[in-house]
Structures are given as C-alpha cells and as structure tokens.
Amino acid sequence: MAPDLVLSLNAGSSSLKISLYQRDLSSSAAEPVTLLLTSSISSISAPPAKFSFHLASDTRKSSEAPIDTIKDHDTAFSHFLKALRSQASIDEERIVYICHRVVHGGDYLEPVEITEESYHHIEKLSDLAPLHNGAALSVIKACISALPTAKSIAYFDTSFHRSIPPHISSYAINQEIAKKRGLKKYGFHGLSYSFILRAVSQFLEKPPETLNLILLHLGSGASACAVKDGRSLDTSMGLTPLNGLPGATRSGSIDPSLIFHYTNKAGRITHDPSMAAHVGVTMAEEILNRKAGWKAITGTTDFGVITSKAELENPDPALEARNPFRLAFDLFLDRVLHYIGAYHLKLNCEVDALVFAGGIGERGVEFREIIGQKIACLGYPPIRQDKNLGASAELATVVDISTAEQVSQARAKRILVCKTDEQLEMARECTLDERFWNAA
Ligand SMILES: Nc1ncnc2c1ncn2[C@@H]1O[C@H](COP(=O)(O)OP(=O)(O)O)[C@@H](O)[C@H]1O
C-alpha cells in the first residue's frame, strides 16, 4: 500500500494523546482524513498513568488500564508502540508523516519539518514551556528512532495567537530588553482553538471571519481566548503556559513577588530528575508549574473529583475555609469569570458564543451550570439542563446547551460545548498542506 497514513501525537502536560489517520481526499469525505485508531495515556503527572487503545473499527467502548511502567511521555510512547504492534495490523512504513503538537514555537509561526535546526529551536524554547516542549522533544526523538521512514512535523500552539495586537501582547517593561529576549505574550492551546473555531463556524453556519467568540479550553492546563472576527485578540496564557488560569499543577497568575516570599531559594536552578532532559528551570518555576494548582490545594489533579467533593449543594460561604475541594472549585470559577467578563468588554459585548472545551470544559456539568447562572447578567439565555447533562455523551462535535429562543438573532450569545481534537487539527492541516505532499 502507498504511504498514506498520518500519525498525530499530542504531548500535553499530563497526557499523551495519539491518533492515526488515513489520508482521504475524496470529495465525499467530511474530513480529509479517516480515523483508524486512537490511544491515550493520561495522569502522567499523577501516577499510575492510565492507558487506552482503541481501533476505530471496534464498536465496543474503550477502557483505561493503569500502567506502572509509564513514567513520562517517552515511556508512554513506547507503551503505545507495543500496543500498535500487537493489536493493530498496520504496516508502519505506510506512516508518511508524524504530526507533533509542540506547545511553544517562539517566532516559528508555521508548521516545520523536524530538522537539526528546528529541533534545536524547539529545544531552546523548552525553558519557556517546562511541562511541554521537553516532553514533545522526547517523543520526537523516539519517533525518529522507532519509525525512521516517517517525517516528523511540528505544529505549534503559539501560531494561532500571532494576530494578538502589540498593546495586548506586550508587557509593560523595558521594550528594548523585551524585544531582544522575546518577552511577550505568546499564548497557547492554539491548535485546540483553531479546531474549535472551525467546528463552531460549521455549527453556526457562519464563516469564521465573521465570528466573535469567547473560548475556554479547560484541561490540565487551562486558558481562555477572545476571538474577534475569527482571529485571536487576547488569551490568558502569556510568555509561558503558566499565566492566567490555574491548572492541575500550575498556579496560574499570581503576584510575581509572591514567589520570593514563598521561598528564599526561588532563583536557584532545580535538579529535579523527573524534569524532562535539557529543561533548566528555577525553583520558582518548578514550584509554580509543578507544585501548585489543584494538586497543591486538594491533593488531586482531577477536577471531576474536586467537583464531586466540593459540596456544591451547600451555599455556606464559610465552607471554602473548611473544604479544600470547595476552595479549588470556587477559585477556578472566580478566575474563569474574570476572563469571561474582561473579554466581553474587549469584544464590545458582541459575542456569538461562549464555548467550553478541554477535559473540564467538556465534562464539568456542574461547572458549566454555575457559569451559566453567573453570565445571565451579560444577556446569555439560560442553560438547558438536559442538554448540559448529556453534552459529553453526544456524538456531535459541537452541542448547544443554551435555550434556543435567541438563536436567530445576530450575536445570539449561545453557550456551546465543543469536543476539541488537537490531533485531528494537525492531521487535517498536514493532509491539506501541499508543501508536504508535493515533496513526498
Ligand atoms: N467529570 C469531570 N468533571 C470535571 N473535570 C473532569 C472530569 N473528568 C475529567 N476532568 C478533568 O479533565 C482533565 C483532563 O483534561 P484534558 O483536556 O484531557 O487534559 P490535558 O490538558 O492533559 O490534555 C483531568 O485532569 C480532569 O481534571
């Protein structure tokens, strides 16, 4: 068979998500690729990691199993390869491209093939995405050695945010130093936001360039994005994925002085052996990226557990002092509302939809319900309980969980849930990129 397969690898902070596709440019296909299999390794930062492997042709529900030997993204990929070789009868030489989600691209705006030069560019940026770029590089290395006939292409989370204007992307610091050192807001989760933008545009039957949206990607790492006329106007992450919303092990925005009061060793370089190779970060970065967030407040990184233990039925505000799960839940709510409010003003209150995505966005029924109540004052219609409850089980990529009365109005402020898929976004882009296929 001709080499026609595209493997997509998404190294998130706590997970490795993998999809294998066959290129399919027949005009009858809705997507330029057909899914062959998916695999996911989650909870890498809160062991034991959970592994799943699912062939698209298998109609049974996939199940997850804890695997003790998975310690990092590299061992996660090896485990996947073993499953691929034993459970799928696929000729690996058919894999022509491997798409890698690389969180920080710095000044690389377009996808690049992995060469010595681009590899080192990504490596140099590792300190600016300590939970991500090193992990992606370890997977890239493993691919080069295990699947030598395939070409690796890096897709960057940062690319989507290239449209953020200077007054929003600049920090109020010495501009000469900022320019020299590339100190600006880059923004992340861009592959997810590209996917969501296209999916919502199809769902609303409106061209992307006419849409104003507030997008919430709430997963182990969480961010918000204001989209104006189909382009990123602002996003909550910054120079690194630490800024903005808290996450599984990340603090999100803090007063930068806090860290010097937290520890007098803030500036020392850490020697944590579990940090990906060649990532050199300070104690400050280590604490705020890996020893903070939900894990630090509650002991778990799972927001589903936090929600179930938050005693949401109890309205007593004093509960936040007694129940760390409630504190974490209310704190996240507060920070998410902060960005929703600010982005409405930046978009002149002309918003087509607020979109929930990512693990918490897609599965956090209670979280969406409370946000829905809070944003009623901005003119959002109430959330439909049944739609909200069933959103993640629906097959559709985008589900409208708001009441339908206002849908015919321009800028109807719908509340949507989108099953985002960074792997599909990369495979799609790769398949449609003539540079790659003409050269192949
Ligand atoms: N039922 C649930 N309710 C709320 N949050 C959930 C639920 N199930 C999973 N989650 C959250 O989703 C997170 C994973 O999100 P995901 O976007 O898949 O992660 P990643 O950022 O690693 O790609 C988990 O860490 C967990 O906090």
Ligand SMILES: CC(=O)OP(=O)(O)O
């Ligand atoms: C950028 C980022 O934080 O990604 P993830 O949520 O996948 O860790």
Ligand SMILES: [Mg+2]
């Ligand atoms: Mg993710």
